Amino acid sequence: MGPSPSFEAISRRLISLSSSTSSIRTHHINTLRISRTTSPKRHFTQNLLRPLQIYRSTSTDPYINLSIEHHLLQRSHPDSTILFLYTNRPCIVIGRNQSPWLEVNLRALADGLPPSDSKPNNYAQPISLVRRRSGGGAVFHDHGNANWSVICPPAIFTRDLHADMVARALRERLGVPTARVNGRHDIVIDVDVDGTDAHATKTFKISGSAYKLTRTRALHHGTCLLSSPNLSRVGKLLRSPAEGFIKARGVESVRSPIRNVGIKGDEFAEAVLAEFRAMYGGGDISHDGEVVVTEEQALANNDVVSGVRELASADWVFGQTPLFTFSTEPTEEDPRPRPDVGYKLREGFRAHLVARHGEIQSVNIRGFSGTEASATVDADTPALTSALVNQRLHHTTDWRRTLEEATRAPVDPNVGEFLNEMFGIRPSVDGKNASVAQMVEQIISDTPLGKFLAQKQPQE
Amino acid sequence: MASITRCLRVARPAVFTAVARASASRSVAARAFSVSAANALRKYTKEHEWIDLSADKKTGVVGISEYAAKQLGDIVYVELPEEGKEVSAGDAIGAVESVKSAADINSPISCKITQVNLVLEEKPGTINQVAEDDSHGGGWIAKVQVTEQGLKDLEGLMDPDAYAAFTAEAGEH
Structure with a gap:
């Protein structure tokens, strides 16, 4: 794309x-x-x-x-x-x-x-x-x-x-x-x-x-x-x-x-x-x-x-989405046992995220390093949190990059890949991922409606 | 709320009716208290919204009627109005969803939205329990500032007795 x-x-x-x-x-x-x-x-x-x-x-x-x-x-x-x-x-x-x-x-x-x-x-x-x-x-x-x-x-x-x-x-x-x-x-x-x-x-x-x-x-x-x-x-x-x-x-x-x-x-x-x-x-x-x-x-x-x-x-x-909570652990509000995350994620990996209108309101990701150096990694959790709050899920193009940019601590790429899968971002062969908003937009732009809209854009 | 008038008859188990009746009587008690406390003036629209006006007629509280809430059935989501927005009488200011239906909430008068009832985000069913309660924990939708035009709009609305007669008549159809 x-x-x-x-x-x-x-x-x-x-x-x-x-x-x-x-x-x-x-x-x-x-x-x-x-x-x-x-x-x-x-x-x-x-x-x-x-x-x-x-x-x-x-x-x-x-x-x-x-x-x-x-x-x-x-x-x-x-x-x-x-x-x-x-x-x-x-x-x-x-x-x-x-x-x-x-x-x-x-x-x-x-x-x-x-x-x-x-x-x-x-x-x-x-x-x-x-x-x-x-x-x-x-x-x-x-x-x-x-x-x-x-x-x-x-x-x-x-x-x-x-x-x-x-x-x-x-x-x-x-x-x-x-x-x-x-x-x-x-x-x-x-x-x-x-x-x-x-x-x-x-x-x-x-x-x-x-x-x-x-x-x-x-x-x-x-x-x-x-x-x-x-x-x-x-x-x-x-x-x-x-x-x-x-x-x-x-x-x-x-x-x-x-x-x-x-x-x-x-x-x-x-x-x-x-x-x-x-x-x-x-x-x-x-x-x-x-x-x-x-x-x-x-x-x-x-x-x-x-x-x-x-x-x-x-x-x-995407932006009309009511508030939702994503959590890899059972919570008081949603006590269901969670599915196996499947990936080769570290034992202590936890993710908890609240999004309103697709925009992250609060987020807590722990154990995101692939190594055992948990002390330094988790110490960086607040930095990761503040970098991710207000980010919109539908405009995120690649969680691997998002996490790397958010923290100086080492990040297990499997964590990013897991979040990509959870939030619908498709891996691409050329290394460039598209956000889900871009994906939906691309589908529209290939249709007669998309061509009509493109024709109707102002002369630039 | 107009579309929930009259014949939106949803088949529902007798148990629900009983619960609805019980909660309605509770909310009547709550309303009586808040009405006397604030010396509020209450008016209703034909589209089944209500507004409580403060004694100085400068502010008000807006919601949907118990009759409307009962007709709509179990409310599962409330889209609240936008705080700070100025609206005219009849403008859609929000929406409620129940039984696959998205129903507009319309402003009963011209006004400015000053506060919305955040309780409804988490507990939309509050409207089914205490639709006409304007106190903390009640099913009110928004607090508003009444504009000059809003005062004029009030004249076209029904008082509680007229509204009761209006809904009784609608129920006979």
């Missing part, structure tokens, strides 16, 4: 984005399928005052899709009800109040997925890391997963209302008789475990839910696993190597066995649309009311762009 502009630099560029998007508007007006307007100023937002609205995004960028959704949440008429359907390229989406260091295997994320079958090449498919604005736990998305989202007035909102709508679509329109909403507001199905016993079934989650409630609106969005080829990889991606060492405030994910429901994306979308119409529209809402939003259209909207800017910033993805 070569040198690349920081998240802050990209954010600064984005801040400078003004309404000067007219060139894009005129360019992509040809791609409007449903919006029959010829005025470049009227985009997919022209329907925001209608009582019922249906949108489908053709973008597979998770930052863009979540920002379109947020725009609809913020700007639609408070009495309107909206259905929004979209699919994302491979990404991990964590909840608003979660820790990426606890929820995600950041090194596995950086490795990406094996090359796609449909586009055979030598490259791994990158996986984006996204923090959404709604609550709940971490999920994996890819092209085989459909996302559905309903925005409605608070007065009709319940947590099950629209999960039931999707479950109904699955049962009554798509031939999935066991689809139902469970006590966690997830949609589950029963699957025969094997052919030997006709009655032996196991329950699998196919859809998860999360909610965002504002002063005037309620948003419920959910996933639905249709035909993901990556299910066997999800468990590893959503398991942090630091899980056994971290106690976090905020929200921890609940693991559930997952399964594809085996339906095509178009069929699922049509069935959910039909169910939504049956629920709210009667015969009033026809296909004409459905708006297809392209990526270009979305990025011509300044609200969407500023939403993307926020979601794609390291300050949001």
Whole structure:
């Protein structure tokens, strides 16, 4: 990973984005399928005052899709009800109040997925890391997963209302008789475990839910696993190597066995649309009311762009992390026995670290020398502590170097390597490591969104 | 808090309801004490925030209502407001998470945030226990300085009796 502009630099560029998007508007007006307007100023937002609205995004960028959704949440008429359907390229989406260091295997994320079958090449498919604005736990998305989202007035909102709508679509329109909403507001199905016993079934989650409630609106969005080829990889991606060492405030994910429901994306979308119409529209809402939003259209909207800017910033993805404690020893707050640290670390090695918003608040590392000269090493602990406090975990590029620079005492390189693994920093062959923030930024900059953002940077 | 109005009915075991009721009565007692002690004036928004105003109407304490806390369910995380921030009535000043839902906390009036309740960082469930307690250990969210506009905003808010009637009506829907 070569040198690349920081998240802050990209954010600064984005801040400078003004309404000067007219060139894009005129360019992509040809791609409007449903919006029959010829005025470049009227985009997919022209329907925001209608009582019922249906949108489908053709973008597979998770930052863009979540920002379109947020725009609809913020700007639609408070009495309107909206259905929004979209699919994302491979990404991990964590909840608003979660820790990426606890929820995600950041090194596995950086490795990406094996090359796609449909586009055979030598490259791994990158996986984006996204923090959404709604609550709940971490999920994996890819092209085989459909996302559905309903925005409605608070007065009709319940947590099950629209999960039931999707479950109904699955049962009554798509031939999935066991689809139902469970006590966690997830949609589950029963699957025969094997052919030997006709009655032996196991329950699998196919859809998860999360909610965002504002002063005037309620948003419920959910996933639905249709035909993901990556299910066997999800468990590893959503398991942090630091899980056994971290106690976090905020929200921890609940693991559930997952399964594809085996339906095509178009069929699922049509069935959910039909169910939504049956629920709210009667015969009033026809296909004409459905708006297809392209990526270009979305990025011509300044609200969407500023939403993307926020979601794609390291300050949001990592800096929004609630306070957590990393400790190699059981503590009063987190008395779990700790996993074996595995490395050839000295017997007396101990690390205790508290981070708030990804920034180290307090840290105590002892026994970090590979030698037995413990007296001199531990005497240097205060120097190490003061050098590390206020350092941000997501901007740390290599703990081996960080520790060497922080103390004059000898440091066991295995200690740095252990901390690199714990906090998701991937070793690199050329000796230059990238921070996790740079890693996520690099994945964005390789996408069309990244190119759009780069084009939009001010002339220097 | 608007979205927790009315029909956010979460199926929950009877035990929880009993606990909620018990804690509600506790907090009523606590509130009665603090209200008389500070001679505070309490107002509510339709979006289920409350504000206690000091006798001189220069400062106040803000929180979310017991009704809202009960509708939301178990609160597992509180994003506190930013100290020193000046906000208008209705602005989102923080958020709470419960049962996969991130719900905005909105400022009931125009004001400046002077202090936040750090207890909630460690014990977010305090809001479920004593949502309307503005004393130490209570579920209040922030202390504020009331602006001139804030005094005007107060006129549009409900007193405790009107709010009780408002939530009773909402519950019937």
